[in-house]
Amino acid sequence: MKSRRSSDFPRLCTGSSILAKPKKSSLMHEILIHIILIALIFALFYAATLDKASSRAVKQQVLEKQIALFIDSASPGMEFTIQKNNMKGTVSNMEIKEGRVFAYVDGQSLSKGYPYFSKNYVSLEKKEGEYLIKIR
């Protein structure tokens, strides 16, 4: 007859509820939670560094400020185009509103924009493969 330890058997007791769990599955459960947590943190770090490594924010800044300077120094009647497939990346969208230039590079969705001070009326036309800015 094989001897067994008393701790291997679930104990029944009246008055208080006692949870009986085998030790090995409890350890596995804990390890699994830790692995998931570490994986989540790694995914967060990866997403954050990927954005910095691609330097999209720098390209966006360069584009917005260059366009704002163009608009500031332009005279009425001038117009200039910005190619969508630019050396600074693919310009996925562009907006000119409330006295600011907003440029979105490689699928960005957020932009603080950069202000221009030109007194002339500025309009933006979106065409196939390029953006046309007119100063009137």
Next chain:
Amino acid sequence: MITKKAALGEGTLMIYRMVLVSLIAVIVLGMSSIYYDYSLNVRDAEAQILSKQIVNCIAPEGKIENLSIERGKLLDYCDIKNVDRFYVNMSVGGLNFWQGDSGAIWVKNLFSNGKIDTEAIEKYKPGFYSSEFPVLFGDKKDIIKLDVFVSHDE
């Protein structure tokens, strides 16, 4: 065998661990975004462009016809937009015109006098352009002296 109290304690410990890991993650991400942040400074170029726009407004073709500018409204007279970042000071024919916060002069002096280390706050250095333009004021030759300061965009 785990009692109910012990299970509750383990849950509390797990919450504490998650909060600690989240805090460390936020600190590391925050510090990396600050360290790798890059700010392109075009304020000097803006100051130069603005000074030329003001002179073209005040003296089209180099001749001043009319100078009925309200006190402290030089940029408004020239229909310049988004004037909050600018301080301009112009003197011509013994008259002085300006608009904006003259505190920009103090900030610029802070960066240029070299008494304190400003490398960490270089992104807040105002753009500056000072120029003189010879013009005809009425029938007399005169000079427009113009100082333009451009502050950091908030």
